[in-house]
Amino acid sequence: MKKIAQNIFLLELPEPSSNAYVLLGDSKAAIVDPSICSERQLDAALTAGGLSRKDFSRVFLTHSHADHASNARFFPNAVLRASCETLEKLRKKHPESFFAEFGVGFFEIPRAEEVVDGQCLKFSGFELLCLRTPGHVPDSVCFFEKKSKILFSGDSLFPVSLTGSVPRVFYSQGGSDLLRSWQKLEKECVGAKVLAPGHGPISKEVEKDLEESRRAIAGAFL
């Protein structure tokens, strides 16, 4: 695991995984976007970081796409937290989740709780602000950890280094929803220091990333 802030780590998993982030609390851990890989690969990555799946009491999803959500099935005892639309897509086995494409069968969700826009979840010393950010997909959510000022953006915002080539893939639904979502991030994530995206490198230039993304999307869609 690669440390990105006090008690917050990037869990390094093999392709085609999304970035998975571990929040290490005093007694229990949480994971944002558990990603996709085999059970063995997941266990190996956790073991290398001194953890096991039973240490996790919470799984957060930024959206339902399989490269972010699939490994949630390996944490049946944790509470799955996601937007109501994400939970509905998973429950109804929505084709947009692309699970078949990744060779993962749909899975049951034994314990789930929806997150609401603007809700701040406090646990194990963390304060996670949940923000609905439609654009990449309608069910997208970003999580802003208020103490460390880290923005877990899923596929809703990427660092400058990726925005040149990635927007057409990740922003396939067009730009206007995303622009509104980025405005919201700017307003709500005051003082954001670190952008922890769903793919690619972590960035410490959140303001610049927002600005460059706006420019890229204007060129691509508007």
Ligand SMILES: [Zn+2]
């Ligand atoms: Zn996605």
